[in-house]
Amino acid sequence: MSTVPSIEPRAPARRDFLGRLGKGLGILAAVEVLAVVVAYLAPSKGGAGRGAGLVVAGPVGEFTPASVRPFPAGKFYLVRLADGGFLALSSKCTHLGCTVPWNQKEQVFPCPCHASTFDQRGDVLAPPATRALDLFPVVIQGGIVKVDTSRRIERARFEPAQVTYL
Amino acid sequence: MPAAALPLQRTFGLGGAAAVLFLVLAVTGALLLVTYEPSPERAFVRNAHHWAANGLVLVTILHLLRVFYRGGHLPPRKGNWFVGVALLLLVVACAFTGYLLPWDQLAYWAVTISTGMLEYVPVVGATMLRAVRGGPDIGPATLARFFVLHVAILPIALLLLLAFHFWLVRKVGGVILPADVGDPAAPRGPLVLTSPDLTQREGAAAMVVFAAVMLLAAVWNAPLLAQANPGMSPNPAKAPWYFMGVQELLVHLHPAFGAVAVPLLALGLLVALPAIGGGERPSGRWFGSPRGARLALAAAALAAVVTVAAVVANEPLRRARPWFPGLTPAVREGIIPLAVAVILVAVVAWASRRRGGTRIEVVQAAFTFVAASFVVLTVVGVFFRGQGMALVMP
Numbered sequence: 001m002s003t004v005p006s007i008e009p010r011a012p013a014r015r016d017f018l019g020r021l022g023k024g025l026g027i028l029a030a031v032e033v034l035a036v037v038v039a040y041l042a043p044s045k046g047g048a049g050r051g052a053g054l055v056v057a058g059p060v061g062e063f064t065p066a067s068v069r070p071f072p073a074g075k076f077y078l079v080r081l082a083d084g085g086f087l088a089l090s091s092k093c094t095h096l097g098c099t100v101p102w103n104q105k106e107q108v109f110p111c112p113c114h115a116s117t118f119d120q121r122g123d124v125l126a127p128p129a130t131r132a133l134d135l136f137p138v139v140i141q142g143g144i145v146k147v148d149t150s151r152r153i154e155r156a157r158f159e160p161a162q163v164t165y166l
Numbered sequence: 167m168p169a170a171a172l173p174l175q176r177t178f179g180l181g182g183a184a185a186v187l188f189l190v191l192a193v194t195g196a197l198l199l200v201t202y203e204p205s206p207e208r209a210f211v212r213n214a215h216h217w218a219a220n221g222l223v224l225v226t227i228l229h230l231l232r233v234f235y236r237g238g239h240l241p242p243r244k245g246n247w248f249v250g251v252a253l254l255l256l257v258v259a260c261a262f263t264g265y266l267l268p269w270d271q272l273a274y275w276a277v278t279i280s281t282g283m284l285e286y287v288p289v290v291g292a293t294m295l296r297a298v299r300g301g302p303d304i305g306p307a308t309l310a311r312f313f314v315l316h317v318a319i320l321p322i323a324l325l326l327l328l329a330f331h332f333w334l335v336r337k338v339g340g341v342i343l344p345a346d347v348g349d350p351a352a353p354r355g356p357l358v359l360t361s362p363d364l365t366q367r368e369g370a371a372a373m374v375v376f377a378a379v380m381l382l383a384a385v386w387n388a389p390l391l392a393q394a395n396p397g398m399s400p401n402p403a404k405a406p407w408y409f410m411g412v413q414e415l416l417v418h419l420h421p422a423f424g425a426v427a428v429p430l431l432a433l434g435l436l437v438a439l440p441a442i443g444g445g446e447r448p449s450g451r452w453f454g455s456p457r458g459a460r461l462a463l464a465a466a467a468l469a470a471v472v473t474v475a476a477v478v479a480n481e482p483l484r485r486a487r488p489w490f491p492g493l494t495p496a497v498r499e500g501i502i503p504l505a506v507a508v509i510l511v512a513v514v515a516w517a518s519r520r521r522g523g524t525r526i527e528v529v530q531a532a533f534t535f536v537a538a539s540f541v542v543l544t545v546v547g548v549f550f551r552g553q554g555m556a557l558v559m560p
Contacts, residue, residue: 041311043301072397091397095421096282098275098399112401113279114417115555117485126485128421130495 057145060166068102068120074149076136077102077109079120085163088147089122090134094154100133109133121158132157138164167364168354170347171340179371180229181335186375187222188328191215191260192321199317209387216388218379219261223408226257234439234533235462237448237526238342244440246334251436253331256324258408263316265406266309274394275403277312278304279413283425303396344450402555410547411540417555418480420500427504435536443529458527461518465531469538472510477546481557511535 055074063069063080070077070091079087089109091099098113108125109118117126122133135153139146155162170176194215230250233239239247266277281304284295300307335341339354347355358364391400405413416424453459490498511532518531552558 041297041300043296043299043307075397096279096285096416096425098279098403099397101398101401110554112399112554113275113403114413115484127495127499128416128419128424130421 053150055147055149057147060143060145070102074147076147085165086138086145087163088136088138093129094131094133095129123158135162140166167340167360168343169358170343170355172363177341178232180225180232182368182371183375184222184225184229186372187218187225190218190379210383213383213388214379217382219264222257223261226254230254235453236342237450239440240443240448242338247440249327249331249334253327256320260320263312266312268390269394271391271394271400274304275399276405279405286422286425342450401553402551407548411544414543414547419503420496423500423504443526446524446526454527458530461523461527461531462534465514465535466538469535470542473539473542
């Protein structure tokens with residue numbers, strides 16, 4: 001007859017402590033290296049949303065009601081609705097970012113990449129896009145229309161409050 | 167090595183062809199690195215790089231299908247199937263990062279669309295998009311990122327994994343052979359010397375592949391459109407052919423499904439194939455058996471009919487008023503079509519089972535249905551989409 005020797009839990013020895021310390025420091029070092037790499041690769045913050053800033057579109061009288069004028073440099077369309085209100089629509093499709101052209105004949109913005117279609121107010125007429133074209137704020141000062149391309153406004157659909165009047 | 171492993175129809179030399187194309191890409195890529203400035207005199211090397219890259223994507227896909235339809239994804243070759251799927255992803259990543267480098271209209275917009283898909287990843291999408299582009303839009307930071315991935319990180323990863331892939335093939339005793347090639351005394355049939363019997367054949371096949379690339383490069387110039395113009399998308403703006411299936415899906419489905427859910431499900435299916443198809447020893451014959459071949463063919467034919475019908479039917483539907491205005495787009499253009507697709511796959515599996523298919527053959531038919539649908543979508547996207555992505559005759 002022999003008894004199984006009981007296994008006593010051993011108090012952590014100095015070697016265990018040093019081993020854990022080593023592992024802990026190793027993990028810390030790895031995290032630090034990773035943080036440096038991530039910080040190095042992270043996109044620079046400055047200039048990101050700043051864009052071209054304020055674009056002077058022109059005097060109010062230049063834009064006839066129910067018209068669409070492209071501003072390729074500012075990447076937007078200045079729309080004057082039939083009731084005389086102004087909307088600055090971003091030309092970037094809200095689906096995957098292609099630039100939408102203006103089709104004067106059919107009065108729509110048809111995306112050439114995945115066939116999303118938007119109306120004059122930027123509302124979605126045909127999917128796959130799920131939300132209306134983004135807006136830029138329109139300011140009318142002394143009869144001059146200005147568009148602030150540094151502030152992109154995302155929206156689900158068109159609402160009358162988005163229109164700027166004289 | 168077994169003489170039975172030698173005939174061309176055993177593998178069609180697709181793995182070897184992929185390896186040759188990789189070498190051509192490494193050499194032409196190194197040459198291009200020395201002169202990364204577009205000029206007409208250097209067009210031949212660029213053409214060779216372009217055609218070899220397209221060939222590599224095509225051959226890798228064909229190789230995957232060949233391995234699958236001979237049961238090479240099942241144990242004991244299961245581990246190597248996963249390595250192969252990883253290699254496919256690396257090949258596509260290499261092709262995709264290389265796509266931006268010409269910095270023409272095609273490059274700019276194809277990469278705008280493809281990276282834009284990241285935005286629909288839940289929670290971390292916007293961060294991932296900025297990280298990949300190095301900013302809100304495609305710009306110099308994107309070019310720098312794609313350049314280092316394309317010329318250093320991805321090729322090194324590809325080379326290491328390729329070596330592992332070859333080693334695993336060697337370790338398992340070479341390509342899969344039908345059970346009836348041998349007899350109890352010599353289970354793998356008569357043996358021959360690897361050199362010269364195999365090496366000469368591989369050498370000849372390599373020369374054929376190389377000659378094909380050189381011929382293509384001499385006859386057809388790689389496309390180079392006008393310089394990238396962020397203000398104007400070409401009409402239609404099409405992705406490279408191997409992404410056109412996904413682009414076609416994006417026309418029909420809610421972006422979160424077309425861009426994220428469906429591609430992830432497809433990748434999950436590829437990875438899951440060894441697990442769901444298992445339980446039996448693969449026969450090593452094409453499609454498992456003549457019945458397996460019939461079932462796969464029927465599934466492919468059904469997929470072609472269903473997919474074409476769905477694409478054509480959706481063309482007027484998606485421009486019409488939504489049928490159930492109460493449903494959100496994610497349900498109407500995401501969950502419902504996906505559920506219908508899953509039910510169709512289940513029906514194919516059930517019908518194959520009813521016709522006496524073994525487990526391997528049932529999974530094979532279901533996979534064939536999915537793969538054939540994707541091929542049809544790719545063909546529609548490449549040949550039947552014109553201005554404004556409208557359906558047109560080629």
